[in-house]
Amino acid sequence: MTELTPAPGPRPGPRPQSFQAPQGDLTLLAGTGNPQLAAKIAAELGVQLLPSEAPRFSEGNVFVRVLENVRGRDVYVIQGVHLPVNDNFMELLFWIDALKRASAQQVTAVIPFFSYSKGDKKDEPRVSIRARVCADALEVAGCDRVLTMDLHSPQIQGFFGIPVDHLYGRHVICDHIQKLNIPDLVVCSPDIGFAKDAAAYADLLGTPVVIGNKLRTGHDETVQALEVIGDVEDKNVLLVDDFTISGGTLIAMADILKQRGAKDIYAAVTHGVLSQGAAPRIGNSVIKKLFMTDTIEYRLDEFPDNIEIIPVAPVFAEAIRSVHDRTSVSQLFPEK
Structure with a gap:
């Protein structure tokens, strides 16, 4: 049997231990759901909120627009999914889409309260697993990461194909x-x-x-x-x-x-x-x-x-800083 030998040529170098994408500028954007909390988080981090607007038309349609260049930035969109739940969730999707189309390097959805986390299972006939639908929608919109606090069920993190940082209040x-x-x-x-x-x-x-x-x-x-x-x-x-x-x-x-x-x-x-x-x-x-x-x-x-x-602004600020600096988020919650 003829033994196959590799074609001549330079051998590949040693494989790198890890790869990290280039780090963009840390940028915060406040949706209309949590403007006060967003301002407090920005103050904790010592940054300015990204100029933006989200007017609503008379029939309820929301229009979002980022008013500054975000190309190559790491943007953290602070938007809770609470009353009005569906309006706030759709606005979050639109912010993510707008930022990705504007060439933001990474978009993280900072969701202080994720209301649809209550819909975590199919425990009755003919019902929707709402949290899974929301997770799919966030990913399709272009979300790269989710940062949230006290999900109703921690296993909801498994609904996502992107990283989820789960904070504790x-x-x-x-x-x-x-x-x-x-x-x-x-x-x-x-x-x-x-x-x-x-x-x-x-x-x-x-x-x-x-x-x-x-x-x-x-x-x-x-x-x-x-x-x-x-x-x-x-x-x-x-x-x-x-x-x-x-x-x-x-x-x-x-x-x-x-x-x-x-x-x-x-x-x-x-x-x-x-x-x-x-x-x-x-x-x-x-x-x-x-x-x-x-x-x-x-x-x-x-x-x-x-x-x-x-x-809780200090907790979210520390978590955002840890994500941006690529350090451990879990170290923020030492067990006593």
Whole structure:
């Protein structure tokens, strides 16, 4: 058998260990969903927001335009997907498309709250997996990376074929709560689904954790709290969740905790969605204080005195800087 030999010629050199694309200028663009948060992030990073405009026509059509050259830049579009959810999501897609057509080197969608992350599974016949549809749409529009906070289900990151950096609001919330020096504190998850996250809260705060049990009978946000697994008698309790819409889960569980002998009831969520009437209901509840971050800016009702806002601009600014400098984002969230 004749042995084949390679054709003569220069041998290839050693294969590089890694390749990194050239780094463009860090540029922030604020959509209409989170202008205040975007301004705070820009201030933290010491940069100016990219001039842009997004007028809406009388029938609801949105028109986006970047007012400065972005060729070769790394652009971070700060745009939450919250009320009005569909308008904000479509605007985000249009920003990504406009920037890619203007030859931006990389476009990162910074989504403080991704509302459609609730649609993470097909648990009923003939329903859409909405989060997957949104992930596909972002990629088709040209998005290179997603940076978001507290997805309803972390596995949603697997819906994307592009990198997703998942930030956590519990670290800034726990830092704030620790300064209050609340005695005899216990962390409570409102249901089994958030138990793992509640345990992470408890680990950061150095407290025990208990678990609630709730029943949701439909899609109307009506919740019935059934029981609490664990001892809360003569304890101060911190209810934790990723978001609240109507406040129903937190209020119902707070009532159960009071019936089980708890003293003061606190609550903490990353995303305070708060539909119409939710804030007054929380104000009239047994919840002594609800802590939530500023990932969502719109307000349908005036906030009562027992709602307190915790800023997250420093977290997003640090994450954006880490992504741009190609350093680890996970190092921002050390486990205690």
